[in-house]
Amino acid sequence: MNPTTTDSGAQSQTLARIAAALERAAANLVADAEASPRVVFEAPRNLDFGDFSSNVALQLARRARRSPQVLASELVERIFADEPDLREILSEATAVGGFINVRLANGAWQSVVGSVLREGPEYGRGRPTGERISLEFGSANPTGPLVVVQGRTLSLGDALAKAFRFAGHDVTTEWIINDAGSQIETLGRSLYARYRQLTDPAFPFPEDGYPGEYLIPLAQNIRERDGARWESAPEIEWLPSFGTFGLDAIVAEQQATCARFGISLDRWQSERALHQSGAIEKGIEFLRGHGHIFEGEGAVWVRATHFGDDKDRVIVRNDGRPTYFGADVAYHYDKLSRAARAILILGPDHHGYIARLELIAAALDRPGAIRVLIAQQMTLVREGEIVPMSKRAGNVLTLDEILDEVGPDAARFFFVIPNPDSPMTFDLTLAKEQSTENPVFYVQYGHARIASIERRASPSLLERACAGERLELLSEPSEIALARRLSEFPATVLSVVDALAPSRLARYAQNVAADFHQFYMNCKVLGEDDELTVARLGLAHATKIVLASSLRLLGVSAPEEMAREA
RNA sequence: GCGGUCGUAGCUCAAUUGGAUAGAGCAACAGGCUACGAACUUGUAGGUUGGGGGUUCGAGUCCCUCCGACCGCACCA
Numbered sequence: 283m284n285p286t287t288t289d290s291g292a293q294s295q296t297l298a299r300i301a302a303a304l305e306r307a308a309a310n311l312v313a314d315a316e317a318s319p320r321v322v323f324e325a326p327r328n329l330d331f332g333d334f335s336s337n338v339a340l341q342l343a344r345r346a347r348r349s350p351q352v353l354a355s356e357l358v359e360r361i362f363a364d365e366p367d368l369r370e371i372l373s374e375a376t377a378v379g380g381f382i383n384v385r386l387a388n389g390a391w392q393s394v395v396g397s398v399l400r401e402g403p404e405y406g407r408g409r410p411t412g413e414r415i416s417l418e419f420g421s422a423n424p425t426g427p428l429v430v431v432q433g434r435t436l437s438l439g440d441a442l443a444k445a446f447r448f449a450g451h452d453v454t455t456e457w458i459i460n461d462a463g464s465q466i467e468t469l470g471r472s473l474y475a476r477y478r479q480l481t482d483p484a485f486p487f488p489e490d491g492y493p494g495e496y497l498i499p500l501a502q503n504i505r506e507r508d509g510a511r512w513e514s515a516p517e518i519e520w521l522p523s524f525g526t527f528g529l530d531a532i533v534a535e536q537q538a539t540c541a542r543f544g545i546s547l548d549r550w551q552s553e554r555a556l557h558q559s560g561a562i563e564k565g566i567e568f569l570r571g572h573g574h575i576f577e578g579e580g581a582v583w584v585r586a587t588h589f590g591d592d593k594d595r596v597i598v599r600n601d602g603r604p605t606y607f608g609a610d611v612a613y614h615y616d617k618l619s620r621a622a623r624a625i626l627i628l629g630p631d632h633h634g635y636i637a638r639l640e641l642i643a644a645a646l647d648r649p650g651a652i653r654v655l656i657a658q659q660m661t662l663v664r665e666g667e668i669v670p671m672s673k674r675a676g677n678v679l680t681l682d683e684i685l686d687e688v689g690p691d692a693a694r695f696f697f698v699i700p701n702p703d704s705p706m707t708f709d710l711t712l713a714k715e716q717s718t719e720n721p722v723f724y725v726q727y728g729h730a731r732i733a734s735i736e737r738r739a740s741p742s743l744l745e746r747a748c749a750g751e752r753l754e755l756l757s758e759p760s761e762i763a764l765a766r767r768l769s770e771f772p773a774t775v776l777s778v779v780d781a782l783a784p785s786r787l788a789r790y791a792q793n794v795a796a797d798f799h800q801f802y803m804n805c806k807v808l809g810e811d812d813e814l815t816v817a818r819l820g821l822a823h824a825t826k827i828v829l830a831s832s833l834r835l836l837g838v839s840a841p842e843e844m845a846r847e848a
Numbered sequence: 849g850c851g852g853u854c855g856u857a858g859c860u861c862a863a864u865u866g867g868a869u870a871g872a873g874c875a876a877c878a879g880g881c882u883a884c885g886a887a888c889u890u891g892u893a894g895g896u897u898g899g900g901g902g903u904u905c906g907a908g909u910c911c912c913u914c915c916g917a918c919c920g921c922a923c924c925a
Contacts, residue, residue, distance in 0.1 A: 327870085340905065343905075349905095380867095380868090464925075593921090658854080700862090709860075724873085724888095731884090777865095789872080792873080
């Protein structure tokens with residue numbers, strides 16, 4: 283189906299044969315040599331129609347001067363008349379409403395199971411494409427602990443990175459630390475106030491400071507290290523020290539939270555370092571060379587309106603300091619020198635920034651090379667009540683607290699279920715419930731159930747099953763449906779990458795689990811007949827492989843057994 | 849006011865990039881364990897895809913226009 287996957291299953295070759303036959307038939311019926319018809323099969327939304335369908339008759343109808351339905355019927359008749367051998371691989375071909383629907387013989391699906399067993403965790407992996415991709419996500423301000431939204435960008439970003447890598451791309455994951463601006467000074471003042479408040483509770487807290495109690499332990503650390511020596515020092519002495527101390531400590535905490543989430547990024551880019559390294563000047567020079575820079579009102583501007591922005595943007599202030607936009611230009615100049623494409627997943631407060639970021643690509647002569655996704659806002663619900671959160675009041679629920687409450691597996695799976703740009707309600711009560719209602723446990727239970735069956739199976743039969751013996755015995759509808767589902771895995775990974783939509787993988791995992799549970803109800807795996815047991819154990823094991831791969835790409839564990847219910 | 853994102857079943861979300869009868873899960877109702885883990889499963893019910901127009905063989909998807917929600921609109925970061 284897709285040439286970039288290794289062995290996406292024998293059904294793809296089967297399909298190619300059928301498509302070729304249809305193309306020959308169409309070429310005969312449509313005496314229009316200028317464009318030879320191309321037959322593309324895709325899975326119909328409703329599988330009652332068949333395994334695959336093609337709309338080629340709808341597209342060719344006008345040129346063939348007959349109705350789509352008539353043309354489709356003729357094409358179907360022709361391929362069976364011209365190539366009777368097709369009946370071996372094609373159990374059914376029908377023309378309905380202009381579509382040509384085909385159903386493959388069981389052999390195609392049996393061989394998919396063989397492919398999965400042979401390739402194991404490598405099933406579905408793409409060949410290296412050589413394309414390098416920069417994927418930025420997380421990137422919280424270094425002024426406080428990570429909160430829920432960052433959990434969402436982290437889950438989406440890491441899942442996307444894993445899918446890109448599995449599909450054969452070369453990915454660098456990165457996070458920018460905004461350590462260059464005035465917020466570090468504000469952080470320093472807030473931390474200093476906490477430090478003074480340790481001995482003088484009446485010491486005033488800065489009005490625009492960062493509330494919340496997370497700075498208090500940091501202040502205590504400073505107190506233990508340095509004692510009272512800062513109490514009488516002037517601000518010019520303590521400010522840099524407190525700012526840097528706070529920054530380093532908070533970034534370290536953010537990294538620790540990522541680690542709890544099972545996420546480690548390749549690159550933590552300091553914005554200050556961009557300023558110091560001369561990267562900003564390099565970026566500006568590039569733009570100047572392309573005529574995108576002009577001077578006015580004492581500042582340096584980028585002609586952003588030329589690329590569709592609603593106003594031109596200052597890149598160097600009239601006091602000579604670059605703006606944040608300047609850092610962005612520099613950072614993406616650097617990213618695009620390392621990678622073919624840069625993808626960013628940002629929080630909801632960056633909505634108005636999408637155009638400005640994406641136009642940087644065009645200004646750098648790489649139109650379309652920057653793509654910004656916005657992870658929308660989340661509403662937290664617990665026991666049916668909205669959890670109130672206000673940054674000002676300092677009662678924001680941190681990501682760490684959420685991990686404490688529901689655990690990393692549930693959090694990662696839930697964050698990835700909806701598409702990034704749809705706002706999301708996160709039900710903490712549901713996420714921590716270990717029950718039918720919880721999709722994470724549903725999928726994990728499927729994996730554990732297979733592991734349990736394998737523990738009970740005779741080792742010699744299991745060994746034969748893993749070698750792919752007797753798969754030709756699989757013929758029950760629920761067996762074929764499950765095998766068919768396993769065949770969709772490689773295409774699912776590719777579609778995650780194409781659409782930048784990890785949610786498809788979460789959904790896919792749920793579908794695999796559902797098909798397995800149905801198979802399990804209908805077909806006894808460990809039965810009287812050893813040969814049938816071998817075939818079904820093979821199917822079960824292939825399912826376990828695909829479930830494990832799906833969960834791995836989502837950063838969720840695949841347990842061998844679930845904790846027993848009380 | 850300008851711009852962005854969105855609006856789909858009672859709730860949480862899908863819909864293979866323009867395809868057929870818009871699908872899952874939860875909640876509701878009715879069934880299924882002397883079987884490999886019932887943390888499972890079978891079925892029923894639930895919709896004018898916010899409203900209206902347009903483009904074409906064909907629209908939840910693309911265009912226009914209203915309505916509504918959220919978020920931006922700095923020589924802050």
